[in-house]
Amino acid sequence: DMPELMALVRTRGKTLVETYGKGEFVAQPLTGAKQAERIYHASMSIRDRMNAIAPDDPAIAGLTVAAWLERQNDPGE
DSSP states (O other): OHHHHHHHHHHTTOOOOOOOOOSOOOOSSOOOHHHHHHHHHHHHHHHHHHHTSOTTOGGGTTOOHHHHHHHOOOTTO
16 A cells, blocks of 8 residues: 555655654553563664665565565564
């Protein structure tokens, strides 16, 4: 769905922004606050790397999200 969404954003001349929410971490299964924060920061790091990839980069042609994630070398996994 993202290609269609991005095409609509461009067509309508909209600007994408990053939003931040405030509140408590909620996780299932329940985790402590420190572990939840560590998970949050690790997932944001992965998201930032993913967002830095150009969609038309030939290196990712045909690559699934699962395969891309397998290539990541995040500490503590």
